[in-house]
Amino acid sequence: MKLGTKLILGFSSLVVVAIALGGVAVVQMLSVKTEADKLATEIAPTVEVANGVERFSLKTMYANRAYQYTGEEKYLEEGRANLKLVRDNLKDAADLAKAKNLKELDDAQKAAGAAVDDYDKAVGDTVKLDKLQSEVLANLIKEGVSYFDICNKYLESQSKILKEEILAKAEMDKLEELFSKTIEINAIIDLGNEVRREVWKGLAQRDPKAIESVMANFPKVNAKLDGLVGKTKLEVNLRQLADIRTAGGNYQKQMQAILGVMTESAHLGITRMEAGNKVLAEAQKTSEGGIKNTKEATAGAAKALASASTILVVGLIAATLLGIALAFFITRGITKALISVVADMSSCSDQTSSAANQVASGAQSLADGTSKNAAALEETSASLEEMSSMVKQTAQNTASAAQLAGEGRQAGERGAAAMGELAKAIGDIKANADQTAKIVKTIDEIAFQTNLLALNAAVEAARAGDAGKGFAVVAEEVRNLAKRAGEAARNTAQLIEQSVKAAENGVGLSKNVTEIVNQTTQTGRKINDLVTEVANSAKEVATGIEQVTVAVRQMDKVTQSNAAAAEENSAVGEELSAQSQTLNQLVAQLEIMVRGQSDLHSGAPAAHAPVRKTQTAHATQHIPEKRKTQGASRMDLGPVHGGHEAAKKAIPFDEDQDQQSLGKF
Amino acid sequence: MSTPEKTSAGVSGKFLTFQVAEEEYGIEINAVREIIGTLPITPVPGSPGEMLGVVNLRGKVIPVVSMRVRFGMQPGEPHAENVILVVDGRSGPIGLFADRVKEVANFTEADTEPPPSYGLSVDTTMVKAIGKSQGRIRILLDIQRVLGSTESALASQA
Numbered sequence: 070m071k072l073g074t075k076l077i078l079g080f081s082s083l084v085v086v087a088i089a090l091g092g093v094a095v096v097q098m099l100s101v102k103t104e105a106d107k108l109a110t111e112i113a114p115t116v117e118v119a120n121g122v123e124r125f126s127l128k129t130m131y132a133n134r135a136y137q138y139t140g141e142e143k144y145l146e147e148g149r150a151n152l153k154l155v156r157d158n159l160k161d162a163a164d165l166a167k168a169k170n171l172k173e174l175d176d177a178q179k180a181a182g183a184a185v186d187d188y189d190k191a192v193g194d195t196v197k198l199d200k201l202q203s204e205v206l207a208n209l210i211k212e213g214v215s216y217f218d219i220c221n222k223y224l225e226s227q228s229k230i231l232k233e234e235i236l237a238k239a240e241m242d243k244l245e246e247l248f249s250k251t252i253e254i255n256a257i258i259d260l261g262n263e264v265r266r267e268v269w270k271g272l273a274q275r276d277p278k279a280i281e282s283v284m285a286n287f288p289k290v291n292a293k294l295d296g297l298v299g300k301t302k303l304e305v306n307l308r309q310l311a312d313i314r315t316a317g318g319n320y321q322k323q324m325q326a327i328l329g330v331m332t333e334s335a336h337l338g339i340t341r342m343e344a345g346n347k348v349l350a351e352a353q354k355t356s357e358g359g360i361k362n363t364k365e366a367t368a369g370a371a372k373a374l375a376s377a378s379t380i381l382v383v384g385l386i387a388a389t390l391l392g393i394a395l396a397f398f399i400t401r402g403i404t405k406a407l408i409s410v411v412a413d414m415s416s417c418s419d420q421t422s423s424a425a426n427q428v429a430s431g432a433q434s435l436a437d438g439t440s441k442n443a444a445a446l447e448e449t450s451a452s453l454e455e456m457s458s459m460v461k462q463t464a465q466n467t468a469s470a471a472q473l474a475g476e477g478r479q480a481g482e483r484g485a486a487a488m489g490e491l492a493k494a495i496g497d498i499k500a501n502a503d504q505t506a507k508i509v510k511t512i513d514e515i516a517f518q519t520n521l522l523a524l525n526a527a528v529e530a531a532r533a534g535d536a537g538k539g540f541a542v543v544a545e546e547v548r549n550l551a552k553r554a555g556e557a558a559r560n561t562a563q564l565i566e567q568s569v570k571a572a573e574n575g576v577g578l579s580k581n582v583t584e585i586v587n588q589t590t591q592t593g594r595k596i597n598d599l600v601t602e603v604a605n606s607a608k609e610v611a612t613g614i615e616q617v618t619v620a621v622r623q624m625d626k627v628t629q630s631n632a633a634a635a636e637e638n639s640a641v642g643e644e645l646s647a648q649s650q651t652l653n654q655l656v657a658q659l660e661i662m663v664r665g666q667s668d669l670h671s672g673a674p675a676a677h678a679p680v681r682k683t684q685t686a687h688a689t690q691h692i693p694e695k696r697k698t699q700g701a702s703r704m705d706l707g708p709v710h711g712g713h714e715a716a717k718k719a720i721p722f723d724e725d726q727d728q729q730s731l732g733k734f
Numbered sequence: 735m736s737t738p739e740k741t742s743a744g745v746s747g748k749f750l751t752f753q754v755a756e757e758e759y760g761i762e763i764n765a766v767r768e769i770i771g772t773l774p775i776t777p778v779p780g781s782p783g784e785m786l787g788v789v790n791l792r793g794k795v796i797p798v799v800s801m802r803v804r805f806g807m808q809p810g811e812p813h814a815e816n817v818i819l820v821v822d823g824r825s826g827p828i829g830l831f832a833d834r835v836k837e838v839a840n841f842t843e844a845d846t847e848p849p850p851s852y853g854l855s856v857d858t859t860m861v862k863a864i865g866k867s868q869g870r871i872r873i874l875l876d877i878q879r880v881l882g883s884t885e886s887a888l889a890s891q892a
Binding site for chain 1: 750764769770817
């Protein structure tokens with residue numbers, strides 16, 4: 070698989086996973102957003118409006134209640150202002166319900182609106198009732214004052230009468246009657262006071278029962294009045310008592326009016342409270358519904374967010390694992406391929422480097438060699454001219470040599486004839502020696518037979534006993550002679566044998582010499598022919614040498630241009646060497662990039678590293694040295710060779726090639 | 735003519751010495767009739783192994799016995815110095831075929847010793863004495879014993 074394909078596949082799979090995760094997250098977020106929008110645009114305003122309604126309703130109710138208790142106008146105004154705010158909020162709620170099509174809110178708003186209208190009406194009634202109550206109270210106070218005024222007048226008149234009677238020293242009965250009248254009227258006053266006290270107490274406590282409880286005092290007062298009327302004789306006092314009765318009746322009427330007002334006021338208070346409570350209930354219901362909706366919405370959002378976060382976490386873990394796996398495999402695949410490529414590149418680059426060095430040194434040596442060639446060619450040209458004159462000299466010399474060779478041939482032929490004669494003479498000697506050998510053999514046989522004879526004679530002499538003693542001596546002498554003759558014959562035979570062998574050798578040698586002489590003669594003849602040919606050839610050679618001289622001059626020119634070209638080659642080779650060093654460094658950097666610095670020293674290709682280091686170190690020394698050498702003199706090859714030797718020591722591989730290239734120097 | 739006296743100390747007298755293989759032997763000179771060079775020897779069928787054949791000596795046929803074979807050796811190649819010693823047997827002359835004839839030598843009693851009981855290359859019963867003169871060893875043979883078995887074989891054939 071291609072590197073690019075591997076990367077695209079890896080990143081594409083990661084992107085697909087990321088898009089899937091993102092999509093899930095976006096879907097979840099959108100649902101959360103919907104919930105949040107609902108929360109922001111429906112529920113929260115609903116709750117706000119409901120809260121506003123509730124708050125202002127409560128404020129209105131407090132204000133109106135305060136008004137009810139105090140009767141101050143400012144509370145009434147405040148209640149009205151708050152009620153207006155309640156209405157504004159309700160209007161907002163209606164708008165909101167209409168805008169968002171919220172049926173529940175609309176229903177609640179309508180119900181609350183109706184309740185508010187009721188409340189408003191109740192407040193209006195309360196105000197009217199309040200005014201009525203004020204009037205009734207004023208009448209009540211007026212009636213009460215007149216009641217007590219008349220009572221006091223009656224009491225004063227009775228007291229005056231009593232004083233006058235006392236002074237007049239009236240009868241005890243009369244006094245007692247008067248005194249009882251005073252007590253009665255005081256009781257009536259006390260009853261009135263009690264009524265008045267209870268009325269104010271009932272008003273203050275808003276308790277109609279207190280007022281109702283003292284209603285029973287009026288019959289008591291009327292009874293007491295009836296008693297007094299019976300006792301009273303004065304017209305004035307009778308009128309006073311009637312006025313008291315009237316005032317008490319009026320007071321009772323006003324009290325009943327108060328009671329009605331109070332009952333109605335309580336009724337209105339309940340109505341108001343009910344209406345207010347209804348508004349509050351609607352507001353609270355709406356508010357609670359809103360809070361409930363808020364809770365639901367937030368719970369849904371939280372749930373959606375939780376599931377989204379779970380999916381995202383799981384997806385992220387999966388994506389991370391996938392990413393790690395992909396990264397591992399892709400990186401491994403890429404790194405593996407790169408490592409092998411880098412290793413190949415490294416070895417190739419090393420080889421290139423050594424090859425470039427060789428090319429550089431080869432080009433240098435070629436340049437030097439070509440220069441040497443040029444010099445050698447000049448020398449050759451000079452030598453050729455010398456050769457030309459020498460060849461001419463040689464032609465003359467060969468002519469005289471041919472003459473001398475002819476003479477030599479004749480001498481050889483004479484020698485051959487002489488050798489033939491010598492061979493014949495030696496053959497004769499051999500024949501004579503053979504003859505002599507036969508004779509000597511005969512002598513030896515004779516000596517043997519003589520010996521036998523002498524022994525026989527000795528035997529005979531011994532047989533003959535004392536008579537044969539002289540004969541035995543003779544026989545002994547004969548035997549000695551025979552022995553000496555035999556020995557002489559044997560010695561002679563040996564000598565003759567040696568002579569024969571010598572003669573045979575002589576014959577063989579003379580044959581050889583004859584052959585040699587014959588060969589010499591033939592050789593001399595050939596030499597004669599050859600020398601003649603040489604003389605002819607020498608002339609042709611002289612002509613050829615002149616042509617060669619011309620050719621050598623051309624070669625000299627060509628070699629000069631070759632030398633220039635070779636120096637250019639040398640420069641190019643050095644440039645190539647430097648470039649290959651750069652390539653080496655680049656490959657090393659790439660290796661570091663691929664493997665990392667630490668791996669570079671521990672992996673298998675690390676074996677390369679020291680070599681390359683050495684090589685690089687060598688190169689940095691080598692190239693300037695070479696340039697310096699080139700600048701100094703192109704014939705001075707010493708330092709270059711030295712450098713190359715050093716390189717050979719520094720670089721252990723390709724030793725054979727190095728030696729071969731050195732060998733050409 | 736002095737007859738050799740048999741003493742326990744040894745023997746003395748003239749002996750004709752000859753060579754068979756590398757050793758030199760001697761026989762009493764009185765036993766020798768003559769010494770001749772080699773003659774053409776005609777083999778006789780049915781004769782004992784040591785008998786080479788017969789020769790014509792001046793018109794007289796005499797048997798020739800090979801000393802080498804008689805002494806239990808391999809017969810040697812014939813050469814120019816071979817001789818036939820003609821000795822007197824009990825039933826006439828017999829030729830002894832030897833490798834070489836040496837000389838007529840005189841032995842005193844001091845020059846001879848009795849043969850050792852064993853260790854020689856020939857049957858010790860054929861040896862009369864060991865001659866030790868001139869720094870050499872020469873085996874002096876009893877010719878009759880030498881010829882004994884051959885003659886008896888020849889006689890039984892006759």
